Amino acid sequence: MKDVKYDPDDLIAALATPWAESALAVIRTSGPECINAVADIFSANNKLKKAEGNTIVYGHIVSDNEKLDEVMAAVYRAPKSYTGQDSVELFVHGSLPGMKKILELLYRSGFREASPGEFTFRAFLNQKMDLTRAEAVQEIISAKSRQAQSLALNRLSGSIENSINSIKSDMTDLLASVEIQLDYPEDEVEMPDVTASETKPIEEKMNRLLSTYQAGKIYQEGVRVVLAGKTNAGKSSLFNLFLKEDRSIVSDIHGTTRDYLESWISIGGIPVRLFDTAGLREAEHPIEVEGIRRSNEIIDGAHVILYLADAQEGITADLKAFMEQYREDRRCVYIWNKIDKSIVSAPDEFIPLSALTGEGFSILEETIRDIVFRDQYVPHNEPVLDSMRQKKLLEAARDSIDKYNQALKDGMPMDMAAVDLTDALNSLGEITGEVTSAEVLERMFSNFCVGK
Template identity: 50%
Template sequence: MSTYLSLSDDPIAAVATPFGEGAIGVIRTSGDGCIELCSALFSRPDQLRAAEGHTVLHGYLQDPASGQRYDEVLATVFRAPRSYTGQESLEFSCHGSPAGLQAIMGLLLQHGFRSAEPGEFTLRAFLNGKLDLTRAEAVQELVTAKTRTAHSLALARLSGGIFQRIDAVKQRLVQAMAAVSIQLDYPEDEIGEVPLPRSDIDFARQELRGLQSTYRSGRLYQEGVRIALAGRTNAGKSSLFNLLVREDRSIVSDQHGTTRDYIETMVSIEGIPVRLFDTAGLRDTDESVEFEGIRRSGMIIESAALVLYLIDAVEGLQPEDLSRLEQIRDSGVPCIQVWNKLDTADADLPDKLPSDAVAISARTGAGLDALHHAVLASVGQGEGISDGAVVIDSQRQHDLLLRALQGLDQVASDVDAGEPMDILALDLQEVLGALGEITGEVTSADVLDAMFSGFCVGK
């Protein structure tokens, strides 16, 4: 049975920092009686018991029976309701050794705590009214953000950016609902006709449509895209790869067929998280290992969201390039021609290129800005994102926004067709219901279960 059906307040604990060595490792606890339970394991039990919220105590974690010390720690105390979960909570900042943290977890589990489920701290915060659902989703998005832009977008959501936009729409629709309800409750001859404020419906449609249209870029910045470098041997793919990742990762040499297997890494291009692939140079070969490398590269190219096809500008377009480019076009993957070795090519090369091609030098870095912009224009359809913009990233929110928008279309056509007020009231209610689900006022246990189980433990 789901753990998430209702708010529980039993004491839970989890390591909240990633597994691995670090200066500090944090163990988070929350729930009824957790400060008392921790005090029994602390070298200064009375001080910890009496500590006010938002204070920090230095001491040792130790086994109450044997007195064996586990670690020297700082204990941060939170008294309900002024904590992340809204419950009484305590966090131990320990030394960041995985073995040490595991031992402390063992101690806590033997003394009244159970291991927290993934996302259980945030679920408790949500059920306690500390966060609405859009903010709860932003918590996980913030933790998993791969670039600074993605991080700043998630932060705007965590600060309530989506909640405020939805809430403003809801207020207006509640007013509209009130106008409808009055006419349902009182006969027309008593109050006269109260017109349904059409401007409220239009405002709601515009706002929700605006939010819904940000979904594409929201996904882009959170999920990222796969970009493959392709081209004949020696075109400079590995040189460009190294330039983009700012690291000497891939072997560069003037021998044809240097890269045999594909290499991949994460890199940020204009704030978009990009999984970048350097691939084996495309050429006809009888050599079985190289042949296999080229076959695998073909698969990478076909599954990419964008191919940067490198052409050696000194040699110019060769028949093999034309057939490869045609192959890529046929597979439906967008492709940008990148003419490389601008530094040694004829000075008038840029004038001779097709308008959608970019000229660069992987050796000097010339043209890199233009390449970045071309990538953004292709995968982001030119949508740059300003810091702090409100952008949705959750499929759940997107689907509910669509439902609300369909409902609003229905309301608008009800008004135009002069439908009776009770029909209007029902359709408005449907819109308000969808908006309520976005922020989590009305949410089924299944939705919560699915959402929070995707969180990390300790969040």
């Protein structure tokens, strides 16, 4: 796996923290002889060179006798480091010009800028982690809710790797049985069963893991929820209640919200992109007309539509028209807002709510969760598949087993049918990265952030 972009023998360096002013920043370096190379630009030169692994050395980064920054250098020695190579992490001050100076100095001193995901790539090459764990690293970083983060953390601890290995081990046993069938005459040994009854439990394990994918995707990518309804129904009030801050302008003037607002929130662990939109009505002002056009666009693309009705107004013609138009649409949740002020009780399909007092809010949250996970298997305490790559390979493995069973049914010779089993095993090997092509690896890691 040697190619220019990801040559593991190069000395690499990158900023691992955001390119922004902050109290501290971390510059990460890795590569053979990395510790000596950093020592060349370090005041406590000898101390750093002799430092044991997992220790920290205090000093200055120096260039031509000029001190660039006062830093702490964390020293890791191979193989006990993230990448499995010698590595130094510099804790520097988070000043933009300061960070820039140090990075430029590193790039003049034998280091090159790390490509995206290159540190994790090296960790994979040095067998510090398999591919499912490497992918989990990026999934943790991009997690948008606490739930998504802890599911990804489970994957980093090997939950998917272990599941796949357990399936692989079943497959290997099966292949061994097939070998016995092929190698020994029937009368010499007892023939193990290699038919569908043996592949069934394996397929069940695969299906179980596959069924978690949709939920994993929801937790990782989130869903779009839109607040819709007539002007003055209380959409912006509810938006602010979800955000727990006074973000959207609320007023009793109809048509207050002209352009839509959006924000990430979390509802029961689901990352939700919540939209507040311009109230729907017959508008004349061209800006309001454009706002309403945008509202409709967002409604079209939403996973869940929260339609607010003003309880004080009751069932209006607009509400009836909307409900008629969206009759078959299972994304809609109807909300009977302002119950604190109205004595008219909510009609059947409505959730009674007061965006002002918060009454009914937790029921609304539960309803949204139910809609998002409707028709879906919700996993509890088990590995959750999140990567499209892993899902496709697992499906390919399952298809190969199907083909194997079909081949046996069709009376094909065992040695030919067994090829499908080998294919299945190879697909599983690709998931963990034992048999993954350089091109696939490069594509995968190039989606990572630099410094990771």
